[in-house]
Structures are given as C-alpha cells and as structure tokens.
Amino acid sequence: xxxxxxxxxxxQLIAALTARDLKARYRGSILGFFWSLANPLLLLAxxxxxxxxxFPNSIEAYPLFLFAGILPWTFFSxxxxxxxxxxxxxxxxxxxxxxPAEALPLVVVLSHLVHFALAIPILLAAIxxxxxxxxxxxxxxxxxxxxxxxxxxxxxxxxxxxxxxASVLFRDLRDIIANLMQLGFFVTPIIYQISTVPxxxxxALLRLNPMxxxxxxxxxxxxxxxxxxxxxxxxxxxxxxxxLLLGFFVFDRLRDTLAEAI
Amino acid sequence: MADAAPDFAIQVESVSKSYRLWGRxxxxxxxxxxxxxxxxxxxxxxxxxxxxxxxxTIDRGEAFGIIGRNGSGKSTMLxxxxxxxxxxxxxxxxNGRIAALIELGAGFHPEITGRENIYINGIMLGLxxxxxxxxxxxxxxxxxxxxxxxxxxxxxxSGMYVRLGFAxxxxxDPDILLIDEVLSVGDEExxxxxxxxxxxxxxxxxxxxxxxxxxxxVRNLCDRAVWLDRGQLEAIGDPMRVVxxxxxxxxxxxxxxxxxxAAPEETPAPPPRxxxxxxxxxxxxxxxxxxxxxxxxxxxxxxxxxxxxxDIDVEARAPQDDFVFGLGLYHADGxxxxxxxxxxxxxxxxxxxxxxRVRFVMPSLDLVAGTYRLDxxxxxxxxxxxDYRRNVVRIVVGSRVHxxxxxxPKHEWKFDGAIAFKAVDPHRANVPAPIAExxxxxxxxxxxxxxxxxxxx
Numbered sequence: 001x002x003x004x005x006x007x008x009x010x011x012q013l014i015a016a017l018t019a020r021d022l023k024a025r026y027r028g029s030i031l032g033f034f035w036s037l038a039n040p041l042l043l044l045a046x047x048x049x050x051x052x053x054x055f056p057n058s059i060e061a062y063p064l065f066l067f068a069g070i071l072p073w074t075f076f077s078x079x080x081x082x083x084x085x086x087x088x089x090x091x092x093x094x095x096x097x098x099x100p101a102e103a104l105p106l107v108v109v110l111s112h113l114v115h116f117a118l119a120i121p122i123l124l125a126a127i128x129x130x131x132x133x134x135x136x137x138x139x140x141x142x143x144x145x146x147x148x149x150x151x152x153x154x155x156x157x158x159x160x161x162x163x164x165x166a167s168v169l170f171r172d173l174r175d176i177i178a179n180l181m182q183l184g185f186f187v188t189p190i191i192y193q194i195s196t197v198p199x200x201x202x203x204a205l206l207r208l209n210p211m212x213x214x215x216x217x218x219x220x221x222x223x224x225x226x227x228x229x230x231x232x233x234x235x236x237x238x239x240x241x242x243x244l245l246l247g248f249f250v251f252d253r254l255r256d257t258l259a260e261a262i
Numbered sequence: 263m264a265d266a267a268p269d270f271a272i273q274v275e276s277v278s279k280s281y282r283l284w285g286r287x288x289x290x291x292x293x294x295x296x297x298x299x300x301x302x303x304x305x306x307x308x309x310x311x312x313x314x315x316x317x318x319t320i321d322r323g324e325a326f327g328i329i330g331r332n333g334s335g336k337s338t339m340l341x342x343x344x345x346x347x348x349x350x351x352x353x354x355x356x357n358g359r360i361a362a363l364i365e366l367g368a369g370f371h372p373e374i375t376g377r378e379n380i381y382i383n384g385i386m387l388g389l390x391x392x393x394x395x396x397x398x399x400x401x402x403x404x405x406x407x408x409x410x411x412x413x414x415x416x417x418x419x420s421g422m423y424v425r426l427g428f429a430x431x432x433x434x435d436p437d438i439l440l441i442d443e444v445l446s447v448g449d450e451e452x453x454x455x456x457x458x459x460x461x462x463x464x465x466x467x468x469x470x471x472x473x474x475x476x477x478x479x480v481r482n483l484c485d486r487a488v489w490l491d492r493g494q495l496e497a498i499g500d501p502m503r504v505v506x507x508x509x510x511x512x513x514x515x516x517x518x519x520x521x522x523x524a525a526p527e528e529t530p531a532p533p534p535r536x537x538x539x540x541x542x543x544x545x546x547x548x549x550x551x552x553x554x555x556x557x558x559x560x561x562x563x564x565x566x567x568x569x570x571x572x573d574i575d576v577e578a579r580a581p582q583d584d585f586v587f588g589l590g591l592y593h594a595d596g597x598x599x600x601x602x603x604x605x606x607x608x609x610x611x612x613x614x615x616x617x618x619r620v621r622f623v624m625p626s627l628d629l630v631a632g633t634y635r636l637d638x639x640x641x642x643x644x645x646x647x648x649d650y651r652r653n654v655v656r657i658v659v660g661s662r663v664h665x666x667x668x669x670x671p672k673h674e675w676k677f678d679g680a681i682a683f684k685a686v687d688p689h690r691a692n693v694p695a696p697i698a699e700x701x702x703x704x705x706x707x708x709x710x711x712x713x714x715x716x717x718x719x
Contacts, residue, residue: 012391013386020371020378020382024374092365092368096368097387098346099346259347
C-alpha cells in the first residue's frame with residue numbers, strides 16, 4: 001500500500017491541516033463548535049416532535065434512537081459534500097506548492113470525525129438522562145463505538161477521495177451529491193427501523209444502501225444495547241476496504257490532471 | 263563549478279510537457295452532459311506543447327537562471343522540477359530537498375494567526391514540527407512582523423503576507439531553491455534583504471534556480487543560464503552571453519511580432535501574464551501601433567539613445583469631435599516610465615473621420631536597457647475609452663553598457679586635473695544593437711546566434 005505510506009509520511013501535515021480547519025472554523029464565531037452540532041440537534045428536535053407527537057410510533061426513547069442514527073449520517077453527508085470542493089478550494093496549494101492532494105479530502109473527513117466525536121458526549125449525556133428517568137438502561141456495547149467510527153471513517157475517506165477528484169473534472173458533481181444526500185437521508189433507516197418497513201422489496205433495497213449497516217450498527221450499540229449483526233459487520237468491513245481501494249485507484253488516475261484541470 | 267561533477271542537483275532529460283486544449287467545449291465537463299449526451303470525453307481535443315525535448319543538468323551549488331519570453335515554458339519547467347507537474351515525456355531527476363518560491367504564502371489560511379500559519383506552511387514545505395520550533399525565532403525575525411504574529415493572517419497587508427511567506431520558505435534549509443519572479447515583490451528594503459539571503463544561500467552551496475524577467479538578476483546572480491523559446495532550449499551557458507543572445511533575438515523577431523492586428527496567439531499555453539488587453543467602445547479603433555526609425559523603417563531593436571517614432575494608425579467609424587490620444591510607457595516591473603496625452607499637452611480636438619495616423623516622435627529614446635511595454639489609447643476628454651490597448655507593444659532596449667535604472671540622461675564624463683585613465687574600452691560603449699553585433703564580429707566573439715556577414719568597420 002504505497003498510498004498509505006505516502007499518507008503516513010505526511011501525517012504531520014494532515015494533522016496540522018485538520019487542526020487549522022477546525023481552528024479556522026471555530027474562530028470568529030462565539031458559539032464555535034456549537035454550530036457544527038446545530039444541524040443534527042435541529043433535525044433531532046424536529047423529527048422527535050413529528051414522530052412522537054404528530055405520528056406517534058412504537059419506538060421507546062425515540063430521541064435516543066434518532067440521535068444514534070443522525071450523528072453518523074451527518075458525519076457521512078457533511079464529509080462527502082464538503083470534500084467535493086476540498087480540492088478546488090485549495091487550488092493555490094495544488095498549483096503552487098508540492099502538495100499531496102489526497103490530504104485535502106482526508107482533512108475534511110478528519111475534521112468532521114472530530115465534530116462527530118465531540119457530539120458523542122452529548123449523546124451519552126442524553127442516554128444517562130433517559131436512564132435516570134428510568135426509561136432506558138445503559139449497556140457496555142457503547143464501548144464498541146470507536147471501532148465503528150474507525151470503519152466508517154475509512155469508508156467515508158474512500159468515497160471522499162473519489163468525489164473530491166472527480167468533482168474537479170465534473171463541476172456539477174457537488175449539486176448532484178447535495179441532492180443525493182437529501183434522498184439518502186430517507187433511504188437510510190435513521191428516522192425509522194428497517195423492520196417496520198412493510199414492503200419486502202423495499203426492505204431489500206434499503207439493505208443495498210452502503211450507509212445502512214453503519215447506521216444500523218450504531219443504533220444497535222447505543223440504542224438496542226446489542227452487538228452489531230454479523231452480516232452488518234461483514235458488510236461494513238467490505239464496504240470500508242472496497243471504498244478505500246477504489247478511492248485510491250480513482251484518485252491516482254486523476255492525480256496528475258488535477259494541477260492542470262483546476 | 264564548471265568541472266563536470268558526477269553528482270548533479272537537477273537533471274532534466276528530454277523533457278516535453280503538453281497542456282491539454284479542450285477545444286470548443288467548455289473546459290469543465292459536467293456529469294449531466296456526460297450522462298445525457300453520452301459524451302464522457304476525458305481526452306482533450308488537442309494539446310499544446312509547452313516544452314519540447316529539453317535537456318540540461320544543473321550542478322550542485324550552481325545558480326541557474328531560466329529566461330525567455332512569456333509563454334516560453336519557464337514556469338512550466340520550474341513546476342516540473344518542483345514536482346507540481348509531471349512531464350508528458352522524459353524525466354526530471356532531483357537530488358536533495360527542494361523549496362519552491364513559486365507563490366509566497368500560497369498555503370496561508372486567512373482565518374488563523376501568523377504563528378499558526380508559520381507552522382503549517384513549514385510542514386507543507388517539508389519541515390517537521392520540531393524543526394520549525396528550532397527556526398521559529400529566526401523566521402519571525404527575518405519577516406519583521408513580530409508584533410502581528412498573533413493576529414489572523416487576513417489582517418495582514420499583502421507586503422506582510424509576502425514577507426512571512428518568504429521568511430518561512432528560505433528557512434526550510436533546502437538543498438535546492440526554486441524562485442519564480444518573487445524577488446520583485448515587497449518594498450526596497452525587504453527585497454534587498456531577500457537578495458542578500460539568496461546570496462548567502464548560494465554561498466552556503468544551495469543550488470538556486472531562477473525564473474525571471476529581471477535580466478540584471480540573471481547576470482548578477484547566476485553562474486549559468488538557459489534561454490527557452492517556445493518550449494525549446496535556445497541557448498545555455500554563460501549568463502552574460504545567453505542574456506545578450508536573448509535580447510538580440512527578441513529585438514530581431516519582434517520587428518514583425520507586436521503590432522500586427524489580431525495576431526494569432528503564437529505562444530503556447532500557459533497564457534502570458536502580460537498579454538495584451540484591450541477595451542473600449544470601438545467607435546475609434548487603434549488599428550496598428552508600430553515603432554519606426556527616422557526613415558520610417560519599422561523596428562523594435564532599439565539601441566539606447568536612438569531616435570524612435572511611435573506610429574499609431576487609427577480609424578474612426580463615425581466622425582468624432584472629442585478625442586484624445588494618449589500613451590503610457592511602462593518598465594517590465596510595472597513602473598510607469600512616462601505617460602502623456604494630446605489633451606494634457608493642449609491639443610484641442612476638432613475632427614476625426616476615417617483613417618488617420620498619429621506619430622509620437624522622440625529624437626532620442628533615453629532609456630536604460632531592458633524590456634518596456636507600451637499602452638496606447640484613444641478616448642474622450644472625460645476619459646471614456648474608444649479603444650484602449652494595454653501592452654500593445656513590447657519594447658526591448660538593448661545596450662552594451664550595463665548601467666542601471668530606467669532613464670539615461672544624455673551625458674559624458676569630463677575630467678580635469680591630475681587624473682588619468684588607461685583607455686576607454688570602446689567595446690563597452692553605448693552603441694545600437696546592430697553596431698554592437700558588428701563589434702562583436704570584429705572581436706571574434708562566438709555568439710550562439712549565427713552571425714550574418716557584415717562589413718567591418
């Protein structure tokens with residue numbers, strides 16, 4: 001894995017750029033990190049309202065269920081959407097400095113991983129609150145979260161490599177992806193459980209969504225107090241590995257044209 | 263340095279580089295069109311050669327200049343050496359750590375402080391965090407912006423930006439330093455400091471590669487120079503000689519080149535930075551601008567101190583009664599050397615219809631050798647442009663006297679009293695380029711340019 005060796009060599013650069021990204025984002029805004037949470041919290045509030053008051057459903061402690069699914073989804077969608085512009089936004093680096101271009105989408109993914117990680121204490125606090133009210137019990141399966149996050153980060157990194165380099169050539173990719181992400185939110189079992197979908201073919205279709213095993217597994221460990229399914233675990237491993245390999249393959253093919261095409 | 267040391271710093275071997283041209287289709291495909299029209303065309307319609315089969319070797323510790331017209335492939339060569347671009351064919355081998363001053367502060371992020379940017383920029387240039395810590399104080403001292411160090415970079419002036427970028431780049435301690443036209447930025451004091459720093463690095467044995475239009479710098483700093491023309495290696499060797507050959511050639515070919523109306527773009531991509539710009543309403547058109555001598559022969563090979571006339575052919579599409587002709591002469595570094603117009607000099611316009619010729623006659627062009635650019639415009643008295651042609655002519659003034667500056671007053675030296683000179687070297691006298699060539703022929707100086715037979719003086 002020559003590509004990984006290159007990344008390892010540039011680990012300080014990637015770390016410094018990620019830190020820069022986070023600092024630049026939080027500087028000049030009083031609420032800082034809160035803003036990266038505002039969107040998932042708002043989604044959480046709206047869907048909780050809709051599905052506990054307007055259309056009540058049978059899921060106990062629904063806000064926790066929702067929270068466990070929204071956070072990994074936001075990690076995914078925000079990373080991918082932002083990585084579409086990661087290279088063109090840093091055209092100066094690509095054209096004027098000797099610079100490993102693949103660092104740029106990875107920095108985007110890593111800084112969103114940090115946002116994700118910072119949101120987890122809030123989820124834990126919510127879990128503790130529900131437990132204190134006697135509506136929920138805490139389980140040790142939560143400790144599996146770092147492993148899931150690792151797999152998901154690898155999966156997202158591969159996709160980010162593809163969309164970041166491809167969107168230099170296809171300028172409309174960002175718009176396409178923005179729309180796909182809206183659709184994706186509903187074809188991933190985040191606001192509902194896959195088992196409650198009545199149509200069998202639809203359920204099969206939902207399982208084809210590569211984000212499904214990740215979201216379902218997070219819901220398992222945080223909400224259902226269970227281990228992820230074996231099939232989901234295998235799928236996550238396969239998706240992560242395939243995504244990374246394909247990501248590097250595509251990026252390597254487009255790499256030399258980037259400095260010219262921007 | 264001239265001895266053929268086996269270890270080189272940079273070896274460029276039969277390197278060619280083509281840029282893609284995307285023809286009529288917009289440069290950026292959209293996935294939508296790719297899917298709808300099934301036109302996923304990733305292959306370019308054509309390509310333009312920026313470099314063709316160029317080979318040279320730069321020894322360790324050498325200061326090497328790359329000169330040539332805009333679009334001749336100089337910057338492309340630098341980007342190939344630095345690894346930003348990959349050659350289409352051929353190889354570039356580099357021995358040692360490179361720092362490229364292609365754009366200073368290219369990696370700065372405006373929202374974070376100068377201090378943090380120093381770290382990130384240093385890491386980008388290949389330093390480790392610890393190495394930066396060791397050099398941090400020197401970097402700050404060199405940049406001279408210590409008091410703004412904890413301000414976000416977006417609050418910096420462009421001069422401060424460049425200072426900080428340069429300070430970081432030179433403290434990387436590279437084995438090879440690539441410099442692309444960056445020495446002309448910053449104020450006098452800072453650019454003097456930059457030159458001093460570069461000389462110090464040269465003394466320490468750092469290999470330097472310059473791309474520049476400041477031919478003085480090439481003559482003063484470089485051990486060797488290469489002249490690229492339209493992507494091909496035209497001459498290589500002693501910087502004095504290469505620069506001289508370049509100046510001769512530029513004057514020679516530009517006889518036909520600059521004034522031609524709608525000249526096809528001859529220079530390959532990337533587009534030249536100082537390309538001609540043109541705007542205006544078009545009611546009066548500047549059809550052609552050319553430089554002629556006293557007898558009306560067109561020229562651009564100008565010897566300092568020779569008579570020159572600027573001929574401006576204009577055409578009014580409709581009769582005009584309010585018109586002003588103006589021109590501006592700029593040094594290659596952007597300094598305005600002189601500017602005037604007919605209104606400033608009291609010519610009250612009355613009538614312009616159809617074709618006309620305006621002539622600006624200078625009995626003697628008292629400029630120092632160098633490259634100059636001419637803007638010519640015709641506009642109304644209140645400044646509305648009919649036709650404004652920026653950089654319409656590129657003027658190369660040649661001289662065998664290496665005096666400096668822009669303006670050369672007419673002068674001679676006189677000496678009284680107990681003072682004597684062994685001789686006055688006539689070969690260094692201020693003579694027009696054609697005569698200089700003749701002199702060189704007499705000297706038997708072998709120029710890289712083939713000499714035309716010429717009678718001896």
